[in-house]
Amino acid sequence: MTMALATKRTARKTDSTGKKAAKNTAVKGTGAKKSSGKKTVAKPEVEPVVALDAQVLDRLFDTVQSRRGTDPALSHSARLLSRGRKKIAQKFGEEAVECLIEAVAGKPAELVSESADVLYHLIVMWVDAGVTPQEVWAELRRREAMSGVEEKASRPNNTGA
Numbered sequence: 369m370t371m372a373l374a375t376k377r378t379a380r381k382t383d384s385t386g387k388k389a390a391k392n393t394a395v396k397g398t399g400a401k402k403s404s405g406k407k408t409v410a411k412p413e414v415e416p417v418v419a420l421d422a423q424v425l426d427r428l429f430d431t432v433q434s435r436r437g438t439d440p441a442l443s444h445s446a447r448l449l450s451r452g453r454k455k456i457a458q459k460f461g462e463e464a465v466e467c468l469i470e471a472v473a474g475k476p477a478e479l480v481s482e483s484a485d486v487l488y489h490l491i492v493m494w495v496d497a498g499v500t501p502q503e504v505w506a507e508l509r510r511r512e513a514m515s516g517v518e519e520k521a522s523r524p525n526n527t528g529a
């Protein structure tokens with residue numbers, strides 16, 4: 369749980385820093401001229417951090433895969449993978465429940481932290497099952513071409529319910 373807690377702390381810190389930065393930008397922004405009498409929303413001066421790291425899940429997958437069969441005392445992933453499929457699935461389920469609890473509670477910073485836990489445990493599950501991120505990305509790309517309603521209707525044995 370140590371890392372989960374550390375992640376939560378980081379997420380909260382990032383969140384509050386982010387909000388501060390946004391406020392400062394709004395005050396400093398070039399578009400906020402009083403003379404016109406119109407309220408102008410200032411353009412943020414800082415690029416969003418998320419845009420910098422789109423391949424983080426691929427890298428995490430490679431790291432977790434490289435841990436398979438290594439010393440469980442040195443790697444949480446190795447420990448989890450050595451405990452077997454049921455335990456891996458159980459841990460994923462627990463993290464998913466923690467995630468939805470934060471969503472329902474309306475706590476965005478905690479939801480960010482729990483979402484990272486869910487993605488990590490999902491990736492451990494992929495490694496165990498022999499599924500690659502590329503297969504999942506390909507499925508997501510396939511779905512980009514159709515709406516969710518169309519996709520549901522295209523499923524075999526779809527009852528329309």
Ligand SMILES: N=c1c2ncn([C@@H]3O[C@H](COP(=O)(O)OP(=O)(O)OP(=O)(O)O)[C@@H](O)[C@H]3O)c2ncn1[C@@H]1O[C@H](COP(=O)(O)O)[C@@H](O)[C@H]1O
Pocket residue numbers: 369370371372428431432435442443444445446459484485488
């Ligand atoms: N993102 C994560 C990550 N998120 C969560 N966790 C671990 O998930 C654990 C969840 O805590 P729990 O108490 O619920 O789980 P547990 O210790 O198995 O407890 P029990 O099942 O025994 O009750 C935390 O202790 C973390 O160590 C993670 N462990 C690793 N990573 C990533 O995986 C990479 C490889 O890690 P290692 O395999 O440890 O080298 C790291 O560099 C990180 O990028």
